[in-house]
Amino acid sequence: MNADFNGLYYVQFVSKSSKLIMKVDRIVYTARTKYQFVELVEFEEFGLSLILDGLVQSTVADEHIYHEALVHPAMVAHPNPRSVLIIGGGEGATLREVLKHPSVEKAVMVDIDGELVEIAKRYLEPMHRGSFNDPRSEVVIMDGKEYIRKTDRVFDVVILDLTDPYSSEIARDLYSEPFYRELKKILSQNGIVVTQAGCSFYFEDAYDLALNSLKSTFRIVREYGNWVPSFGYLINYIVASDTLDPAAMDPERIDRLLRERRVETRYYSGDVHQSLFKTPALRNTYVKGKK
Numbered sequence: 001m002n003a004d005f006n007g008l009y010y011v012q013f014v015s016k017s018s019k020l021i022m023k024v025d026r027i028v029y030t031a032r033t034k035y036q037f038v039e040l041v042e043f044e045e046f047g048l049s050l051i052l053d054g055l056v057q058s059t060v061a062d063e064h065i066y067h068e069a070l071v072h073p074a075m076v077a078h079p080n081p082r083s084v085l086i087i088g089g090g091e092g093a094t095l096r097e098v099l100k101h102p103s104v105e106k107a108v109m110v111d112i113d114g115e116l117v118e119i120a121k122r123y124l125e126p127m128h129r130g131s132f133n134d135p136r137s138e139v140v141i142m143d144g145k146e147y148i149r150k151t152d153r154v155f156d157v158v159i160l161d162l163t164d165p166y167s168s169e170i171a172r173d174l175y176s177e178p179f180y181r182e183l184k185k186i187l188s189q190n191g192i193v194v195t196q197a198g199c200s201f202y203f204e205d206a207y208d209l210a211l212n213s214l215k216s217t218f219r220i221v222r223e224y225g226n227w228v229p230s231f232g233y234l235i236n237y238i239v240a241s242d243t244l245d246p247a248a249m250d251p252e253r254i255d256r257l258l259r260e261r262r263v264e265t266r267y268y269s270g271d272v273h274q275s276l277f278k279t280p281a282l283r284n285t286y287v288k289g290k291k
Contacts, residue, residue: 008024009023010022010051012051013055014231015202018202020232022044023043023044024041024044027039028041028048029119035112035113036052038052038115038116039051039052040124046061046230049230050120050124050127055163056230056231058091058093059230060127061229063093064093064265064267065227065228065229066196066228066235068097068268070194071094071159072097074159074194076273077239078156078191079190081156082103083156084098085107085159085186086158086161087144087147087148087174088111088161088162088163090117091127091128092109092117092120092127092128093128093131094159095131095134095137099137100264101261102262104136105136107136108139108140109137109139110140110142110147112144114141117132117139117141144162145173145179148183148185149182151186153186154187155187155188155191156187156190156191157192158192160174160193160195160196162174164196166198166203175206175209176209179213180217184217191241192240192241193240194237194239195214196236197211197237198236199234199235199236200225200281200283201234201282202284204283214238219243220240220244221238222240222247223236223277224239224277225237247277250274251271252270258270
């Protein structure tokens with residue numbers, strides 16, 4: 001925290017040398033779990049917010065932008081998503097979006113940090129909106145890698161809502177080729193997986209690790225991205241499958257599917273879907289000392 005500028009401000013690293021400064025109205029809760037430092041604060045511009053190890057994960061003002069873009073492109077690409085696995089997503093917002101699809105019979109959320117999940121249940125109802133209590137939900141407190149190795153279940157959609165590979169030791173291995181190959185074993189024949197992949201502009205090496213690992217594992221790999229204001233950058237996502245291609249879907253078909261499935265969104269639509277896949281992965285071409 002920083003008490004300059006006539007008030008309390010939160011200074012968040014956006015990259016190794018850039019920072020985002022946000023005014024804090026109130027500190028709601030802080031705790032150190034076994035795995036990470038958790039802060040819940042109310043920002044003047046973003047409202048109630050979840051911060052893990054100094055990086056904003058979700059705010060009530062814009063979390064729908066991130067979570068709808070993460071979840072729905074893969075969900076609408078699958079013709080009948082009945083079983084969904086979420087790894088990470090402790091605040092429950094990804095689970096909330098998955099459960100909007102009436103075809104879903106079971107949504108399993110696996111998070112390594114049980115303390116964080118309990119904090120979310122208590123304080124972050126505006127984000128999870130009761131999704132933990134849905135009878136289709138199952139929360140498993142476990143390392144995602146271990147769950148993938150041990151489960152005998154098969155999933156139509158897998159959503160990796162992880163902390164960034166460059167921000168946490170917890171998630172780093174879950175962006176690697178060995179992990180994706182294990183994950184592929186539990187996908188159904190027309191299965192699809194999507195992961196958030198950090199920021200290609202500021203952390204190109206970490207992004208390329210996830211991208212190249214998925215390309216080595218799946219036949220169809222598509223990149224997309226959108227701007228999340230509280231992150232301070234354009235966030236990247238990667239979706240992969242051997243049979244399904246979300247980038248090939250036209251806006252009219254997506255809007256029709258959303259209507260048929262009675263999926264209500266604040267941000268995502270057919271037009272947004274198309275624009276997401278037309279947003280390139282940004283690369284920083286500046287080299288210090290060169291003109």
